Amino acid sequence: MDITRDTVFIPGATSGIGLALARRLQRRGSTVIIGGRRQELLDRLATEHGFGTVRLDTTDADSIRAASEEVIRRWPEVNAVVLMAGIMAPEDWRTAGFLDTAERIVATNVLGPIRLIAAFVEHLRARPNATIVTVSSGLASVPLRPTPTYNASKAFVHMLSESIRLQLAGEGVSVVEIVPPSVQTDLLPGQATNPLAMPLDEFADEVIALLEADPQAHEILVERVKFLRFAEVRGDYDAVVETVNATDPHAAR
Incomplete structure (x- = not known):
């Protein structure tokens, strides 16, 4: 990924990590298009930052199809898609009512990336130096209760990234997986002020530095997430699970 010249579409970049990365990619020289559901917010961000904008709902297959067609029509040079949209919510499988939450998360975090990749992959295969950027989590390796x-x-996102990277090898499309730790965003109530979470600007700066240092990287791991990502490799998985669930305020719920 060449962040100094790529044309990048980022669905889910109206706040949090997505917006922080969008601003930094633009400053490095990329042309950035952001996607989101709220037109008034898209309009404000376009005015403030000069982003291209496209309205879409990543839980809606028709919306993804229409948005991808619009992006490719208006910015045919687009050669990178960052699959940023995602939601996080607590659920208790010991009680009734968790299924609605679980299905909503799957619709956004699993079906959303699948449908977005399906909408863009043929276009990306025809573009030089194309990139699909997925966003997983340290919690893909160590669970939060x-x-x-x-x-x-x-x-799922982690293994999908690993798998399609194999299929797209030789097709001119790189697959890069960003693996965040807990970051100070509004993903969960109170997380933006959680002192144990990584400050948003610090996380985004480190991600950009890693992308600049190794444009061919397959996995972007900030230092803070390695505690989770390599727990099983180090042989201290059980201890890390216990630590994460003892210190994270959301684990007390």
């Missing part, structure tokens, strides 16, 4: 479907959805 209150969020089982979120954890599983990010494990």
Whole structure:
């Protein structure tokens, strides 16, 4: 990924990690198009930052189809898609009512990336130096007790990234997986002020530095996430699971 000259579409970049990366990619020289559901927010971000914007709902197959067609029509040079949209919510499988939450997470975090890749992959195969960027989580490797479907959805994203990378090898399309730790965003209530979470700007700066240092990287791992990502390799998985669930305030729910 050449962040100094790519044309990048980022669905889910109206806030949080997506917006932070969009701003930094633009500053490095990329042309950035962002996608989201709220037209008034898209309009404001376009005015403030000069982003291209496209309205889409990543839980809606028709919306993804229409948005991808619009992106390719208006920016035919687009050669990178960052699959940023995702949700996280606690659920308790010991009680009734968890299924609606679980299905909503799967629709956004699993079906969303699948449908977005399906919508763009043929176009990307025809573009030089194309990139699909997925976003998983350290919780793909170590579970947080209150969020089982979120954890599983990010494990899915990790293995999907590994698998389609093999299929697209030789096709001119790289697959890069960004693996965040807990970051100070509004993904969960109170997380934006959680002192144990990584500050958003610090995370985004480190991601951009890693992309600049190794444009051919397959996995973008900030230092803070390695505690989770390599727990099983180090042989201290059980201890890491215990630590994460003892220290994260959401695990007390």
